[in-house]
Amino acid sequence: MKITSKIKLLSILTITVFSLTIYGCSTSSKAVSNTSSDDGLGDFSSFTVEKSGAVLWGENCSRCHNAPDPTAFSDVQWDAIGNHMRVRAGLTASETEKIVTFLQQSN
Amino acid sequence: MKKAFSILVLTLTFYGLSNAQSYNDEIKEDLDYIKPGTTNFLMRGYSHSGYQSVDGNGSFVSGQFAPIMLWQHGDKLLFESELEIEFEGDGVQFALEYANISYILNDYATLRVGNFLTPFGAFNDRIHPAWINKLSTAPLGMGHDPVGPTTEFGAELRGASDLGKSKINYSFYLSNGSILSVHDEDSTEAPTTSLTGLNFEDNNNEKALGGRFGFLPFNNSSLELGISAQYTSNIGDRNSELGEIGALNYAFDMSYVKNSIASIKGNLDLKAQWNQANVDEFEVVLPDGDELIFKQETSAYYGQIAYRPSLVSSPFLSRLEFVGRFSGIDLPEPAEEHGDEEAAVNSKLLSSRFLPVSQIFNPEVGGGEEGEEEVHNEGDRTQIAFGVNYWLSWRSVIKFTYQVTDSDEESVPGFYLHYALGF
Numbered sequence: 001m002k003i004t005s006k007i008k009l010l011s012i013l014t015i016t017v018f019s020l021t022i023y024g025c026s027t028s029s030k031a032v033s034n035t036s037s038d039d040g041l042g043d044f045s046s047f048t049v050e051k052s053g054a055v056l057w058g059e060n061c062s063r064c065h066n067a068p069d070p071t072a073f074s075d076v077q078w079d080a081i082g083n084h085m086r087v088r089a090g091l092t093a094s095e096t097e098k099i100v101t102f103l104q105q106s107n
Numbered sequence: 108m109k110k111a112f113s114i115l116v117l118t119l120t121f122y123g124l125s126n127a128q129s130y131n132d133e134i135k136e137d138l139d140y141i142k143p144g145t146t147n148f149l150m151r152g153y154s155h156s157g158y159q160s161v162d163g164n165g166s167f168v169s170g171q172f173a174p175i176m177l178w179q180h181g182d183k184l185l186f187e188s189e190l191e192i193e194f195e196g197d198g199v200q201f202a203l204e205y206a207n208i209s210y211i212l213n214d215y216a217t218l219r220v221g222n223f224l225t226p227f228g229a230f231n232d233r234i235h236p237a238w239i240n241k242l243s244t245a246p247l248g249m250g251h252d253p254v255g256p257t258t259e260f261g262a263e264l265r266g267a268s269d270l271g272k273s274k275i276n277y278s279f280y281l282s283n284g285s286i287l288s289v290h291d292e293d294s295t296e297a298p299t300t301s302l303t304g305l306n307f308e309d310n311n312n313e314k315a316l317g318g319r320f321g322f323l324p325f326n327n328s329s330l331e332l333g334i335s336a337q338y339t340s341n342i343g344d345r346n347s348e349l350g351e352i353g354a355l356n357y358a359f360d361m362s363y364v365k366n367s368i369a370s371i372k373g374n375l376d377l378k379a380q381w382n383q384a385n386v387d388e389f390e391v392v393l394p395d396g397d398e399l400i401f402k403q404e405t406s407a408y409y410g411q412i413a414y415r416p417s418l419v420s421s422p423f424l425s426r427l428e429f430v431g432r433f434s435g436i437d438l439p440e441p442a443e444e445h446g447d448e449e450a451a452v453n454s455k456l457l458s459s460r461f462l463p464v465s466q467i468f469n470p471e472v473g474g475g476e477e478g479e480e481e482v483h484n485e486g487d488r489t490q491i492a493f494g495v496n497y498w499l500s501w502r503s504v505i506k507f508t509y510q511v512t513d514s515d516e517e518s519v520p521g522f523y524l525h526y527a528l529g530f
Binding site for chain 2: 058059060062063064065066067068069072075076077079080081083084086087088089090091092093094095
């Protein structure tokens, strides 16, 4: 086996192990609370916590680059940039709307 | 006296009213000017410049100016185009990187037509701009002349959706595909071959089918795993003597980005990608009657780690970022001369390989996004690179990069000090 093949194999194994480790150790916040109450306040199993635009801005923009300063662009400019990033970076419609609203309210 | 006083009051009142009216008109004009219309034009982009020394040859470089034009009509129609303007050789080189129109069909799908960057892995599509790429150079086989497709002329359906607590994004496209070119075919020397995506008038009737699927398993979008592929049943010219030659390219990519991790007092950014390009075996008959068999299997890969101590109290340290990257490229074996094993051993390493276009035409210089792949022209290569970045703002950075590229014949050091700006 060539050295480069070994390195490649080692890299793939490392990435796989690392990905599984991250997945196993993930402490990411749950969006849905499964708490049910016996105190008469009702069932909270369907209670959903929506992420704010600020949180989504921090989480999604930094997947490729630093999260942008909201004051860098005007409201209409953020509108176009939001659509551009939605297409290019694979943001969902809901994420795009919340992030753009946050940036427009914070500039 | 009373009459004169009345006239004075009336005059002042009229003067005041007319001034107020004039002021209101000016405000209205200003508001009308900034009132959003149904169309919106915006220029964004990036640039870089600096100093670099590759294998002891130092030079200041005035890098590239890459404006991205965005034009939006309403909420659904978006035009995007990127120019790349840079000094190269004896003059200025202009290139149209891409130009396409997107129409948002619904919350889950966008139709894009025209010329677009191939969603093949993540580096080419998302990370290559100078202010986003954390090192001054691109990984081997991932830059301007990558292993695998880089640009398409076609139609694409792409989008994203939540999937429970996870998220997916996808892209499927139909395009003209790549062109297989054989250079110096009439020479008795072994010819060179290349693949290029600049297939704006399709060279045959077969279309390429491809796409990328991205999966973000965590609720915080920190991890993304991607798989990409492209297949075309023919990349040769129509009526070519080469016959129908198919190509299958595929890639895997991984990204993990987590900011403000308390235990390490900072941000962690991991990236990895592996590209594989396979072309069906084909023969080229030389003028002297010899036949060369080309088996084109090329791969490139890289892994990168970046750490920024953003949570430390020192403002200076919190702006620093430390980067390490390992990358490599495996080129195909030399072409074999049909029925002549001895000749196969002696076949020309460079000329019979499947090389990026710029390296074929100018193998000593190489192409160049930010000094990419400067000297090397043949053989498998690996590269290790280290970088220290200082972020002046969220979109401007001073990048110091040191890298060593190893091949069978040589080891080439490179040093880069670049300033990159996104605008």
